[in-house]
Amino acid sequence: MVAATQTAAQAPAHSTQFLSVERLKxxxxxxxxxxxxxxxxxxxEVHALVGENGAGKSTLIKILSGVFPYDHGAISLDGQTxxxxxxxxxxxxxxxVVHQEFNLLDHLSIAENISxxxxxxxxxxxxxxxxxxxxxRKALDxxxxxxxxxxxxxxxxxxxxxxxxxxxxxxxxxxxxxILDEPTATLxxxxxxxxxxxxxxxxxxxxxxxxVSHHLDEVFEICDRVTVFRNGRTIxxxxxxxxxxxxxxxxxxxxxxxxxxxxxDEQKDFGGVALSVxxxxxxxxxxxxxxxxxxxxxxxxxxxxxxxxxxxxxxxxIFGIDPVRSGEVQRDGETARFSGPGDAIAAGIGxxxxxxxxxxxxxxxxxSANISLANINSVSQAGLLKFAAERRQATExxxxxxxxxxxxxxxxxxxxxxxxxxxxxxxWLARDPKVLLLDEPTRGVDVGAKxxxxxxxxxxxxSGVALLVVSSEMPELMTLADRILVLAEHQIQGTLQxxxxxxxxxxxxxxxxxxxxxxxxx
Amino acid sequence: xxxxxxxxxxxAPSRFSxxxxxxxxxxxxxxxxxxxxxxxxxxxxxxPNNITNILTQITINLVLAVGMTFVILIGxxxxxxxxxxxxxxxxxxxxxxxxxxxxxxAIALAVIAATxxxxxxxxxxxxxxxxxxxxxxxxxxxxxxxxxxxxLQVSDAQTIxxxxxxxxxFGSAMIYGVPVVFLVALVLVFMAWFVLxxxxxxxLLYGIGNNEEAVRLAGQSVRRYKIAAFTIxxxxxxxxxxxxxxxxxxxxxxxxxxxxLNAIAAVIIGGTSLSGGRGSVxxxxxxxxxxxxxxxxxxxxxxxDFMRQMITGVVIIFAVILDHYRAKYAAT
Numbered sequence: 001m002v003a004a005t006q007t008a009a010q011a012p013a014h015s016t017q018f019l020s021v022e023r024l025k026x027x028x029x030x031x032x033x034x035x036x037x038x039x040x041x042x043x044x045e046v047h048a049l050v051g052e053n054g055a056g057k058s059t060l061i062k063i064l065s066g067v068f069p070y071d072h073g074a075i076s077l078d079g080q081t082x083x084x085x086x087x088x089x090x091x092x093x094x095x096x097v098v099h100q101e102f103n104l105l106d107h108l109s110i111a112e113n114i115s116x117x118x119x120x121x122x123x124x125x126x127x128x129x130x131x132x133x134x135x136x137r138k139a140l141d142x143x144x145x146x147x148x149x150x151x152x153x154x155x156x157x158x159x160x161x162x163x164x165x166x167x168x169x170x171x172x173x174x175x176x177x178x179i180l181d182e183p184t185a186t187l188x189x190x191x192x193x194x195x196x197x198x199x200x201x202x203x204x205x206x207x208x209x210x211x212v213s214h215h216l217d218e219v220f221e222i223c224d225r226v227t228v229f230r231n232g233r234t235i236x237x238x239x240x241x242x243x244x245x246x247x248x249x250x251x252x253x254x255x256x257x258x259x260x261x262x263x264x265d266e267q268k269d270f271g272g273v274a275l276s277v278x279x280x281x282x283x284x285x286x287x288x289x290x291x292x293x294x295x296x297x298x299x300x301x302x303x304x305x306x307x308x309x310x311x312x313x314x315x316x317x318i319f320g321i322d323p324v325r326s327g328e329v330q331r332d333g334e335t336a337r338f339s340g341p342g343d344a345i346a347a348g349i350g351x352x353x354x355x356x357x358x359x360x361x362x363x364x365x366x367x368s369a370n371i372s373l374a375n376i377n378s379v380s381q382a383g384l385l386k387f388a389a390e391r392r393q394a395t396e397x398x399x400x401x402x403x404x405x406x407x408x409x410x411x412x413x414x415x416x417x418x419x420x421x422x423x424x425x426x427x428w429l430a431r432d433p434k435v436l437l438l439d440e441p442t443r444g445v446d447v448g449a450k451x452x453x454x455x456x457x458x459x460x461x462x463s464g465v466a467l468l469v470v471s472s473e474m475p476e477l478m479t480l481a482d483r484i485l486v487l488a489e490h491q492i493q494g495t496l497q498x499x500x501x502x503x504x505x506x507x508x509x510x511x512x513x514x515x516x517x518x519x520x521x522x
Numbered sequence: 523x524x525x526x527x528x529x530x531x532x533x534a535p536s537r538f539s540x541x542x543x544x545x546x547x548x549x550x551x552x553x554x555x556x557x558x559x560x561x562x563x564x565x566x567x568x569x570p571n572n573i574t575n576i577l578t579q580i581t582i583n584l585v586l587a588v589g590m591t592f593v594i595l596i597g598x599x600x601x602x603x604x605x606x607x608x609x610x611x612x613x614x615x616x617x618x619x620x621x622x623x624x625x626x627x628a629i630a631l632a633v634i635a636a637t638x639x640x641x642x643x644x645x646x647x648x649x650x651x652x653x654x655x656x657x658x659x660x661x662x663x664x665x666x667x668x669x670x671x672x673x674l675q676v677s678d679a680q681t682i683x684x685x686x687x688x689x690x691x692f693g694s695a696m697i698y699g700v701p702v703v704f705l706v707a708l709v710l711v712f713m714a715w716f717v718l719x720x721x722x723x724x725x726l727l728y729g730i731g732n733n734e735e736a737v738r739l740a741g742q743s744v745r746r747y748k749i750a751a752f753t754i755x756x757x758x759x760x761x762x763x764x765x766x767x768x769x770x771x772x773x774x775x776x777x778x779x780x781x782x783l784n785a786i787a788a789v790i791i792g793g794t795s796l797s798g799g800r801g802s803v804x805x806x807x808x809x810x811x812x813x814x815x816x817x818x819x820x821x822x823x824x825x826x827d828f829m830r831q832m833i834t835g836v837v838i839i840f841a842v843i844l845d846h847y848r849a850k851y852a853a854t
Binding site: 319358 | 721
């Protein structure tokens with residue numbers, strides 16, 4: 001195994017190829033999802049697949065895991081042809097996938113979920129619970145989750161732990177290749193760190209890990225090699241040691257990124273206080289004091305913190321979704337009592353939610369209908385829909401946000417992740433909000449679309465809109481925000497001004513510390 | 523770059539696969555095939571008399587199914603419509619036989635009584651299931667029993683009869699061989715079609731059926747729309763009661779047993795998804811026709827009523843399988 005990783009670091013000889021994919025093609029009707037994908041994996045390496053959304057990574061994973069057959073090309077695994085007809089067959093050959101969307105059964109216990117593919121039976125043919133639980137214990141211990149009760153239902157776990165349970169499940173069968181599809185999208189830094197330690201351990205055991213991620217830092221942290229996808233093709237495979245993040249981004253997008261990712265330190269004048277939150281406590285907030293802060297017109301305030309620190313709860317409390325236990329929200333200096341989202345919207349607030357599939361979009365409905373959802377009164381008269389006006393609204397929004405779509409009547413599900421997110425934005429922008437709340441505005445969005453979304457948000461701020469952005473990506477907050485509130489355990493641990501922005505400072509506050517490098521918290 | 527293709531779209535079917543057939547097997551084509559089949563294999567199917575018969579037979583189911591479409595579109599179900607229809611008919615029967623009214627007033631009173639009863643039952647169904655977010659299956663199952671009990675209680679378990687002659691005439695009136703009651707049902711279908719396709723209300727019902735949370739977060743009152751859908755379903759049960767009384771000239775407290783299942787069948791055969799969000803009332807119209815044509819044609823062909831029932835069952839199951847494929851390949 002040590003030998004295997006060493007060869008990975010050198011220019012690999014042909015014989016070490018463990019899985020090789022050659023000129024793979026896959027068509028969906030007339031659409032070329034994969035149009036010539038070639039790369040190979042070596043045993044015991046961590047191999048990153050990167051590329052914009054829709055570049056073909058997910059299709060490749062689905063082919064490797066036996067969900068789709070492929071049309072042309074060849075795959076060989078361990079020297080034999082590999083053409084899995086079903087996910088089951090892929091697993092038999094040792095290819096395991098941890099999907100982006102979780103496949104856990106919420107109401108069953110963790111132990112049952114871990115063994116669901118092969119439940120142990122005792123000699124009477126009944127479920128062998130002791131064996132079930134001890135297997136799960138072993139699987140969880142192996143990945144360092146020693147503090148979790150295997151008999152608890154999965155529904156009691158947070159999203160990060162669910163992911164780890166999925167990995168535990170994948171690992172307990174004999175895995176040769178473990179594919180992690182955007183495993184860190186829902187994880188906080190701390191949890192990500194834990195995952196990476198785990199990946200290192202798996203790798204040391206000789207398992208090959210395929211790592212799909214939108215975070216290049218992560219790729220550079222744990223991967224040995226990286227393959228870049230663009231438009232259904234593999235562009236290049238590089239040794240991590242011999243490339244740079246900039247080089248990869250250029251390969252991914254085929255162009256230089258605009259300067260949107262870096263922003264100057266210009267001095268800004270903000271307007272009056274648009275939104276004032278005072279001692280706000282939602283049901284989920286166990287503290288006595290709650291959170292207090294002001295948001296001014298033209299200002300972008302970021303909220304950082306680990307998962308579970310109460311970031312989303314603040315937004316949901318302000319927007320009137322979750323009941324507020326105590327404290328108050330003031331809008332333009334006046335106390336606002338929102339009994340539901342309708343009231344908040346009427347007060348000029350918009351909320352771009354975290355989960356666009358569950359909360360933001362109606363996937364099966366047309367793009368135009370999604371955009372008009374929050375301001376349906378402006379495209380209707382006396383309860384009757386004005387279809388032409390609705391179409392016009394969608395076309396205009398599409399132009400403004402550089403939306404890539406076919407027709408406004410196409411379902412939202414026909415769009416890529418970045419474009420779906422733009423539709424959610426368009427829905428709220430159509431209302432001309434004065435205050436916009438955003439929860440993870442670029443989750444699952446590719447690099448190019450990310451830069452475009454940042455530009456849109458900055459434009460909004462420039463035009464006087466007050467923005468409150470929750471994000472797990474620190475570079476995102478540092479790019480966008482004028483000020484970052486860092487939450488720890490449902491309280492504002494500190495506020496960072498632009499001059500003090502650094503990942504280190506954010507993390508320190510998020511971990512409950514107050515001493516900062518080069519500056520003080522306020 | 524051109525339009526991004528999402529990687530989770532499924533493969534487009536090749537030209538002559540089973541998939542293609544299933545996908546394209548429109549409900550209208552199925553109906554046409556049935557009509558051709560029965561026209562060829564029976565003598566009497568395509569006669570004016572028989573067509574009138576079919577139209578008369580499907581009317582009540584069609585009326586109930588129109589309301590049911592609203593409820594199923596938001597992902598609900600209403601099991602109470604058969605009982606509610608009987609309850610509404612009994613209340614209306616009491617009203618129409620009140621002494622001291624002329625025929626016109628008596629009929630107007632009966633129509634108002636029937637629709638109000640239906641609307642009230644639907645409102646209760648909707649309010650309870652929306653307010654406490656309870657499954658409508660259970661709430662309307664309760665209402666099924668309540669309304670049936672109420673019908674028996676109000677009528678003292680007796681059939682009510684001797685309605686004004688004009689009412690009876692309305693029930694059997696024809697325009698060019700088309701029963702007037704069927705035209706009433708068609709008007710309802712048209713109204714429902716208009717509401718579902720051209721109004722904010724209809725749009726939001728589809729939205730709720732697809733993604734309730736998204737509609738709620740867009741500031742809409744999901745509860746109010748859910749209650750409205752159930753109320754519409756109750757209203758059509760009231761209209762069905764009027765049609766039933768006019769056709770048979772009686773109000774029986776044991777009318778309409780099992781009608782809810784036929785109405786649900788028409789909606790599902792018509793391609794509306796049982797999980798909500800997808801479907802149309804035109805499909806429901808065709809679904810009601812398929813059930814009616816099957817029932818009529820199979821008897822003409824000489825099959826027993828038992829066989830007819832079995833075949834209708836097969837058609838329902840087939841329709842759901844079809845829906846499964848439609849949903850699965852809708853993306854491509």
